[in-house]
Amino acid sequence: xxxxxxxxxxxxxxxxxxxxxxxxxxxxxxxxxxxxxxxxxxxxxxxxxxxxxxxxxxxxxxxxxxxxxxxxxxxxxxxxxxxxxxxxxxxxxxxxxxxxxxxxxxxxxxxxxxxxxxxxxxxxxxxxxxxxxxxxxxxxxxxxxxxxxxxxxxxxxxxxxxxxxxxxxxxxxxxxxxxxxxxxxx
Amino acid sequence: xxxxxxxxxxxxxxxxxxxxxxxxxxxxxxxxxxxxxxxxxxxxxxxxxxxxxxxxxxxxxxxxxxxxxxxxxxxxxxxxxxxxxxxxxxxxxxxxxxxxxxxxxxxxxxxxxxxxxxxxxxxxxxxxxxxxxxxxxxxxxxxxxxxxxxxxxxxxxxxxxxxxxxxxxxxxxxxxxxxxxxxxxxxxxxxxxxxxxxxxxxxxxxxxxxxxxxxxxxxxxxxxxxxxxxxxxxxxxxxxxxxxxxxxxxxxxxxxxxxxxxxxxxxxxxxxxxxxxxxxxxxxxxxxxxxxxxxxxxxxxxxxxxxxxxxxxxxxxxxxxxxxxxxxxxxxxxxxxxxxxxxxxxxxxxxxxxxxxxxxxxxxxxxxxxxxxxxxxxxxxxxxxxxxxxxxxxxxxxxxxxxxxxxxxxxxxxxxxxxxxxxxxxxxxxxxxxxxxxxxxxxxxxxx
Numbered sequence: 243x244x245x246x247x248x249x250x251x252x253x254x255x256x257x258x259x260x261x262x263x264x265x266x267x268x269x270x271x272x273x274x275x276x277x278x279x280x281x282x283x284x285x286x287x288x289x290x291x292x293x294x295x296x297x298x299x300x301x302x303x304x305x306x307x308x309x310x311x312x313x314x315x316x317x318x319x320x321x322x323x324x325x326x327x328x329x330x331x332x333x334x335x336x337x338x339x340x341x342x343x344x345x346x347x348x349x350x351x352x353x354x355x356x357x358x359x360x361x362x363x364x365x366x367x368x369x370x371x372x373x374x375x376x377x378x379x380x381x382x383x384x385x386x387x388x389x390x391x392x393x394x395x396x397x398x399x400x401x402x403x404x405x406x407x408x409x410x411x412x413x414x415x416x417x418x419x420x421x422x423x424x425x426x427x428x
Numbered sequence: 429x430x431x432x433x434x435x436x437x438x439x440x441x442x443x444x445x446x447x448x449x450x451x452x453x454x455x456x457x458x459x460x461x462x463x464x465x466x467x468x469x470x471x472x473x474x475x476x477x478x479x480x481x482x483x484x485x486x487x488x489x490x491x492x493x494x495x496x497x498x499x500x501x502x503x504x505x506x507x508x509x510x511x512x513x514x515x516x517x518x519x520x521x522x523x524x525x526x527x528x529x530x531x532x533x534x535x536x537x538x539x540x541x542x543x544x545x546x547x548x549x550x551x552x553x554x555x556x557x558x559x560x561x562x563x564x565x566x567x568x569x570x571x572x573x574x575x576x577x578x579x580x581x582x583x584x585x586x587x588x589x590x591x592x593x594x595x596x597x598x599x600x601x602x603x604x605x606x607x608x609x610x611x612x613x614x615x616x617x618x619x620x621x622x623x624x625x626x627x628x629x630x631x632x633x634x635x636x637x638x639x640x641x642x643x644x645x646x647x648x649x650x651x652x653x654x655x656x657x658x659x660x661x662x663x664x665x666x667x668x669x670x671x672x673x674x675x676x677x678x679x680x681x682x683x684x685x686x687x688x689x690x691x692x693x694x695x696x697x698x699x700x701x702x703x704x705x706x707x708x709x710x711x712x713x714x715x716x717x718x719x720x721x722x723x724x725x726x727x728x729x730x731x732x733x734x735x736x737x738x739x740x741x742x743x744x745x746x747x748x749x750x751x752x753x754x755x756x757x758x759x760x761x762x763x764x765x766x767x768x769x770x771x772x773x774x775x776x777x778x779x780x781x782x783x784x785x786x787x788x789x790x791x792x793x794x795x796x797x798x799x800x801x802x803x804x805x806x807x808x809x810x811x812x813x814x815x816x817x818x819x820x821x822x823x824x825x826x827x828x829x830x831x832x833x834x835x836x837x838x839x840x841x842x843x844x845x846x847x848x849x850x851x852x853x854x855x856x857x858x859x860x861x862x863x864x865x866x867x868x869x870x871x872x873x874x875x876x
Contacts, residue, residue, distance in 0.1 A: 294643075295625075299633045322760035345614040345779065345794050347607060347762040350859075350872075376764035377611060378780040378793075379860030391860075392783035392793035 304416040311335065311404065311411040311427055317370050318351055326400065326413060327351060331368050335425040337413050338386045339398040340373075347377035349397070360385070363422025373397065385421055399423055453725060461722035471728065473664040477720045478727050479676035487562075487675050487826075490734045491555035496660065497738040498548040503653065505541040513599065515645040517638050520601040521756045528753055539746035545593050547742065549771050552589045556582060560838055561826055565813045568677025568823040570670060576813030578666040581659055583810050588656045590771070595648035597769060601641065606757035607766045609636055609644070615779065615798035636759070678824035679719065764858045764872055773852030774845045775802065780860060805841075 265273075306324055308314075314330045321328060325340040325348055340348050351371040359368050362385045369384030380391030387396045401417040402425040404410070411425075455461035462476040481487065512531055514523040527534035559565055565579035594612060598605040609631070617627035632639025671677065721727075754763070768776045778801060783793035808815075822828035827835055857863035858872050 294632070295629055296633050296639070299628075299635075301634055325760065344783070344792065345611045345618075347610065347766060348760065350762075350764065374859045376762045376859055377607065377766045378776065381859075392780050394783055394785075394790040394792040 305414050307410040333427045335402050337400045337402050342375040343395040344380050344393045349373040349375045461724045464724040473668050474723045478723050480721050482673040482675040493734045494738050495551040497735040498544045501544045524600040539751045542751045543745045552586050563822045564674035566823045573670045575670050579813050581663050592652045595644040598644045601757045602754040603763050604754050615794045618792050618794035674824035774848035777848040777852045
């Protein structure tokens with residue numbers, strides 16, 4: 243800026259005060275430029291981040307046919323693909339999730355030396371196993387209730403039903419049920 | 429000067445232009461030593477002169493230089509791996525297995541990469557410990573020092589180092605990888621309200637699959653090393669702007685060498701005896717002759733020794749220690765016990781022990797031990813330069829008496845972390861139960 247620039251403050255020009263109060267064109271364009279830059283970078287950054295949030299998740303189906311109900315063994319069967327334990331006692335069935343409620347490892351079933359019968363959800367349930375997590379040592383009793391370790395909640399119970407077309411046992415992994423749930427087949 | 433004249437090179441035509449194009453390894457004069465820095469891009473973040481005491485091997489242990497050397501070695505050894513590794517869930521494990529067993533020297537490159545990563549965690553952590561114990565995050569006597577910001581940068585770089593390791597061990601797609609990511613991302617999802625979305629963003633969906641692998645791959649190969657490289661450059665620039673190591677400030681605070689007043693032991697004139705004066709030196713200790721040395725070759729030589737020494741150590745260790753590769757990732761079976769790498773074992777231990785139960789109300793240990801406690805630790809660590817109210821005298825002193833209390837607390841936290849790591853490494857067995865190291869683990873059927 244030279245001395246002849248009318249915008250430049252100089253000791254001989256006392257009207258510089260009005261310059262502070264009212265931004266001139268140069269200031270305005272400068273702020274406009276910075277603002278546009280910030281908006282552009284911000285919007286592009288936001289768009290890039292948003293693109294990383296999946297809109298579609300190709301999850302496995304939550305309703306899965308597990309096979310003919312009569313082919314399940316009495317007691318427990320582990321279904322690794324669904325990370326699910328299915329229990330059969332005569333003609334009643336229930337299913338307990340194998341996903342630890344602490345940090346999502348797969349719990350293992352340990353057979354009890356002495357099966358016990360306990361009142362679970364209003365009806366008697368024969369407990370043949372307990373569950374233990376290999377990652378942080380949570381343990382659960384046979385009905386899925388957390389008994390020790392860091393697990394904050396009981397294991398999930400899922401709804402079982404019978405497929406109307408071929409009579410297979412069906413689990414709905416999106417439908418958690420209370421521990422009084424029993425599927426009784428005629 | 430006499431040495432410079434001896435060599436009779438073509439004399440520089442302009443100031444700063446050095447006859448030797450690259451740099452002089454054996455400068456013949458102070459001027460040449462200074463020019464070596466100025467004319468060399470790689471040496472630009474070095475000062476022309478350094479404080480001699482800050483070059484002590486036992487002051488800094490050169491841990492920062494070693495960390496940097498390991499970072500470069502990781503980049504160097506990562507480049508060939510980029511050509512050999514395939515980031516696909518179907519082929520990742522097999523490609524790592526090929527690197528290990530088929531590619532000529534592949535095992536060695538992988539071992540160098542893996543051992544450098546482990547050592548870098550160690551070196552960076554020890555570097556932080558050193559800076560804390562010498563109060564080097566404090567400003568001394570220099571003008572416009574911002575050492576506290578360099579400390580913050582350092583903490584961020586430590587976190588990046590850990591995150592680089594974490595993203596790295598997912599890539600082989602073996603059991604360790606799969607379950608570490610399961611646990612790690614579930615810790616993120618334990619945060620109330622935003623947690624599940626954060627997990628979904630991290631793993632690119634609701635299941636740990638191809639999207640997860642490619643995300644961690646890009647983070648590991650581009651985003652995190654890039655960020656670490658930029659921060660490293662800034663870190664070094666700040667060290668330079670802050671006047672070098674904190675010890676240099678310390679040296680400047682030392683009392684000036686006393687200039688003895690002239691004593692009339694020998695008299696040549698009657699006048700001298702009468703006045704009792706002699707030529708007096710007025711200089712600060714910063715300018716005491718012999719206090720500083722030229723960066724070339726004293727600093728560069730040591731930096732090269734540390735770098736080559738680090739490379740040699742890693743190379744030898746890589747030849748001796750085989751890199752493990754567990755079974756291929758199996759979402760259906762969790763290994764028993766499922767252990768994190770050693771530097772995360774203390775967190776695994778905390779996550780195990782911190783679930784809080786108040787009657788019907790339960791807070792998951794994942795949130796307390798995985799998010800809140802580490803968050804607090806990092807927060808306090810970051811803010812420490814502003815919380816430390818001791819005087820500037822402690823800057824650059826190991827275990828300064830004035831800081832005894834904070835030194836003890838810091839060491840106590842460090843010891844606790846170390847103890848938890850040892851517990852996790854040696855005392856935890858199947859189902860994360862306690863076992864003595866000499867105690868046999870029970871037989872557990874692999875399948876039900």
